[in-house]
Amino acid sequence: xxxxxxxxxxxxxxxxxxxxxxxxxxxxxxxxxxxxxxxxxxxxxxxxxxxxxxxxxxxxxxxxxxxxxxxxxxxxxxxxxxxxxxxxxxxxxxxxxxxxxxxxxxxxxxxxxxxxxxxxxxxxxxxxxxxxxxxxxxxxxxxxxxxxxxxxxxxxxxxxxxxxxxxxxxxxxxxxxxxxxxxxxxxxxxxxxxxxxxxxxxxxxxxxxxxxxxxxxxxxxxxxxxxxxxxxxxxxxxxxxxxxxxxxxxxxxxxxxxxxxxxxxxxxxxxxxxxxxxxxxxxxxxxxxxxxxxxxxxxxxxxxxxxxxxxxxxxxxxxxxxxxxxxxxxxxxxxxxxxxxxxxxxxxxxxxxxxxxxxxxxxxxxxxxxxxxxxxxxxxxxxxxxxxxxxxxxxxxxxxxxxxxxxxxxxxxxxxxxxxxxxxxxxxxxxxxxxxxxxxxxxxxxxxxxxxxxxxxxxxxxxxxxxxxxxxxx
Numbered sequence: 001x002x003x004x005x006x007x008x009x010x011x012x013x014x015x016x017x018x019x020x021x022x023x024x025x026x027x028x029x030x031x032x033x034x035x036x037x038x039x040x041x042x043x044x045x046x047x048x049x050x051x052x053x054x055x056x057x058x059x060x061x062x063x064x065x066x067x068x069x070x071x072x073x074x075x076x077x078x079x080x081x082x083x084x085x086x087x088x089x090x091x092x093x094x095x096x097x098x099x100x101x102x103x104x105x106x107x108x109x110x111x112x113x114x115x116x117x118x119x120x121x122x123x124x125x126x127x128x129x130x131x132x133x134x135x136x137x138x139x140x141x142x143x144x145x146x147x148x149x150x151x152x153x154x155x156x157x158x159x160x161x162x163x164x165x166x167x168x169x170x171x172x173x174x175x176x177x178x179x180x181x182x183x184x185x186x187x188x189x190x191x192x193x194x195x196x197x198x199x200x201x202x203x204x205x206x207x208x209x210x211x212x213x214x215x216x217x218x219x220x221x222x223x224x225x226x227x228x229x230x231x232x233x234x235x236x237x238x239x240x241x242x243x244x245x246x247x248x249x250x251x252x253x254x255x256x257x258x259x260x261x262x263x264x265x266x267x268x269x270x271x272x273x274x275x276x277x278x279x280x281x282x283x284x285x286x287x288x289x290x291x292x293x294x295x296x297x298x299x300x301x302x303x304x305x306x307x308x309x310x311x312x313x314x315x316x317x318x319x320x321x322x323x324x325x326x327x328x329x330x331x332x333x334x335x336x337x338x339x340x341x342x343x344x345x346x347x348x349x350x351x352x353x354x355x356x357x358x359x360x361x362x363x364x365x366x367x368x369x370x371x372x373x374x375x376x377x378x379x380x381x382x383x384x385x386x387x388x389x390x391x392x393x394x395x396x397x398x399x400x401x402x403x404x405x406x407x408x409x410x411x412x413x414x415x416x417x418x419x420x421x422x423x424x425x426x427x428x429x430x431x432x433x434x435x436x437x438x439x440x441x442x443x444x445x446x447x448x449x450x451x452x453x454x455x456x457x458x459x460x461x462x463x464x465x466x467x468x469x470x471x472x473x474x
Contacts, residue, residue: 045374050358053098061093066118077398079118080405096144106139113173119400126175147199153192164189180235191254195262204229205254224272226252246292263288296343305355317352
């Protein structure tokens, strides 16, 4: 099963955490130095992209660009965000299938596309272009079809009408047409994914809201009705099925479609606000959505990533419930050795942001400011983890973007994300530095302000993670 890595692309769903953290940093260090990015996003890892035909290449998506290696982690290079792809709070990235391995990014002005490993970017045209008469369409989920490198699915919302739509590209993301699916006025789309083993089969998760007047309760309450939409012709037509009778009033998020069985689907489910049982978990169907089981429930905790290592070994990561009101809960691994029938838990040595896998090796995305590393891997089913990348170990800026990274590189050095050497020009090597001028912090107070910002941000990340895990989607 693929691992959801887009927007809301991580399994975690919608959150304002990144923006809030960015505001904290700016506020604490006001007047001391510039924020980490022009939009104020704090430097964090978000997801990992793993080209299937390039076993030594790893691409880590962050709030300040892409960090990549072509030698299995021996050296890491930074590709700063491009000026023509503004990404408030960081982008959400997805990678298409081999051999093109195109990279797609959610931006503030549309879906960005890079066909040369993040050296240059273009914005997809058609009905999603900024000049389209269809109105503002803000992408929030991207899924490239692994059976057809020319087919890409995108979910968007209209910032004016609050409508939500699915669009499709048939030219690798150069242009988009549609919508191929439109939500009802009370509907919320949450995810879209196509099958890797049966071309044309596409699933879309959503839920409807309704107002209910309960006896003895003043005012109306919002009732959530989860649904699953299925297409067998690549998105031309859809059939929508109710999930409430099987799963109850939960918010569904599409996590994965089995790579060998298109009828096996995994959802992340979140109990609706006000539900007697507050939990997040995984729901599984093996018959295309007719019947469901919920083999994993994390009471008062959350699930932030999923990966299928083999037919029998499935992993999920998240955070367990706090032991007391003052406790923040513990990072936790949930492992199934029976193909998702049951799960066991064990402590996890980092705060998980996301999870992916390639050839049976799991890759966990961590919080560098809190954990001391941004990426770890496990070759034994999650029992042990090896740190693979620390931001301070980034070697340089890629040659193809070095002339564009000056101010960004300088700002990241000021924030102590990595040392000044990353920004200095190199005379040899494919990575070659950005050539930016590194400026030391203006004075001791500036440095102290940034140190305080980093510490406070780490604390906020942990506390907000708990609150995010308890909250339902908008």
